[in-house]
Amino acid sequence: MxxxxxxxxxxxxxxxxxxxxxxxxxxxxxxxxxxxxxxxxxxxxxxxxxxxxxxxxxxxxxxxxxxxxxxxxxxxxxxxxxxxxxxxxxxxxxxxxxxxxxxxxxxxxxxxxxxxxxxxxxxxxxxxxxxxxxxxxxxxxxxxxxxxxxxGLIIGPYDPTDRFTYWAERLARGGNVLAPGRPERPVQFIDARDLAWWLLRLAEDDATGTFNATGPLVASTMGELLETGIAVLNPPRGTRLHWVDDEALLAAGIAPWNELPLWLPECSDHLGFLQVNIERARAAGLRTRDVASTFRDTAAWAATLPSEREYAVGLIPERERGLLESVGIV
Missing domain, CATH: 3.40.50.720 (NAD(P)-binding Rossmann-like Domain)
Structure with missing residues (x-):
């Protein structure tokens, strides 16, 4: 082709x-x-x-x-x-x-x-x-x-937005990690490599029409996502997720999606972006890899970037620590 x-x-x-x-x-x-x-x-x-x-x-x-x-x-x-x-x-x-x-x-x-x-x-x-x-x-x-x-949200190596890279690097660093909202909250994302493969598959099948394209194919939650990251990135012993509810984060002026990627408060007008229907894409051959491999590969790629680079999104350590202290967690 x-x-x-x-x-x-x-x-x-x-x-x-x-x-x-x-x-x-x-x-x-x-x-x-x-x-x-x-x-x-x-x-x-x-x-x-x-x-x-x-x-x-x-x-x-x-x-x-x-x-x-x-x-x-x-x-x-x-x-x-x-x-x-x-x-x-x-x-x-x-x-x-x-x-x-x-x-x-x-x-x-x-x-x-x-x-x-x-x-x-x-x-x-x-x-x-x-x-x-x-x-x-x-x-x-x-x-x-x-x-x-x-x-939906595209993740993986080469990502210039830092929306997933933030979590890969933050979990690898370990310690007391601020986790936003409820751990049971649904999330969706797609590895750029899976999307690339599937776009070519659509062309090879001469598929026409419109398709939502996100994943994983098996529904996932924010808790499952972050626990997977900890499991595969091997952070220092004692690393813990501390879940802070939407109300506390909003009261502290945290910007959803930007300061805490993948977090949308459950009162948000955009919450549906993390729960889209993908049945049409599934029927057209979409497949998604285990997010554990995306964590590993993203962390490996991020390790090649300049250590002094400015991040596009995410909480700076001082802000994260201050938030955890303000809600009495650490």
């Missing part, structure tokens, strides 16, 4: 390039050259800006599959889809579960209403509606050749 990735140097795109190359596919990535990364020797690179006419030069070749990991808004996605339409077989657009209008309810399926664009300067409030509009642009131009995939 001749594959073009729009993006390809960061996180999911990089995993797609590596997975497809290892499977024997002919892989080309199109990017601006601003995020250099090591790639397999047989992966080709084309440089350009997809928001300009540069993207039209890609239509000089025939592509069996285009995977769009970098499209954010309908104008950019529409430009690529129009330019490439005569030259492609299938177009997989990587969207997000943030497209749904009501994220407060569990078991959100693919036919749920989508968020509409409203005037706002808040970037996070525009992200889901823009992605939803971008899905529409791809479908309008490519019809059934457009496959829409809506991932």
């Amino acid at each position: 001749k594959l073009l990735i729009l993006g390809g140097t960061r996180f999911l795109g990089r995993h797609i390039a590596e997975t497809a190359s290892a499977a024997g596919h002919a892989v080309t990535i199109f990017h601006r050259g601003q995020t250099p990364c090591p790639l397999p020797a047989n992966v080709l690179e084309r440089f350009g800006d997809r928001t300009t006419p540069d993207v039209a030069t890609l239509a000089r070749e025939r592509w069996d599959l285009v995977v769009d990991t970098s499209g954010f808004d309908p104008e950019t996605v529409g430009r690529a889809a129009r330019a490439l339409e005569p030259a492609i077989g299938r177009y997989i657009f990587v969207s997000t579960i943030s497209v749904y209008a009501d994220a407060s309810i569990p078991d959100i399926a693919e036919d749920a209403p989508l968020a509409a664009l409203v005037p706002t300067d808040e970037v996070s409030a525009r992200y889901g509606p823009l992605k939803a509009a971008a899905e529409g642009a791809a479908r309008d131009i490519l019809g059934a050749r457009a496959t829409i995939v809506r991932p």
Whole structure:
């Protein structure tokens, strides 16, 4: 299969390039050259800006599959889809579960209403509606050749967001670990390598339609997740999880999802993002690995990063210790 990735140097795109190359596919990535990364020797690179006419030069070749990991808004996605339409077989657009209008309810399926664009300067409030509009642009131009995939939280090596890396490094460091909310609270996530493999599977099966893409396939909780991390990362003896309830965390001004990744208070309007329906993806062959291997591999990758780097999210040690002291735990 001749594959073009729009993006390809960061996180999911990089995993797609590596997975497809290892499977024997002919892989080309199109990017601006601003995020250099090591790639397999047989992966080709084309440089350009997809928001300009540069993207039209890609239509000089025939592509069996285009995977769009970098499209954010309908104008950019529409430009690529129009330019490439005569030259492609299938177009997989990587969207997000943030497209749904009501994220407060569990078991959100693919036919749920989508968020509409409203005037706002808040970037996070525009992200889901823009992605939803971008899905529409791809479908309008490519019809059934457009496959829409809506991932939940993507985790694993190469993650620039630190949302899972925070927990891998924090649990490995050990000691008194602040754990948010109830241990029985459901969580969902997908290893980027599982998502990469499955996107290629969709293309090989010529699957069309829209799919939520998260996991694990067997429901998991925050308690199970963190206990697994402790079991596989071998922190110092005496490491303990201390569960702090939503009310105390909110009263302390902790920012859900950012300061404590994977934590959404149970009063949140977004709690459904951690309980989405994935039956359609399961039927289309989605499989997910044991999160223990994701913990091990993420921790190993994180160990190669500069020790003085700034983290994108997570509690700094002093803030965590102060919170535990304030609720009388340590």
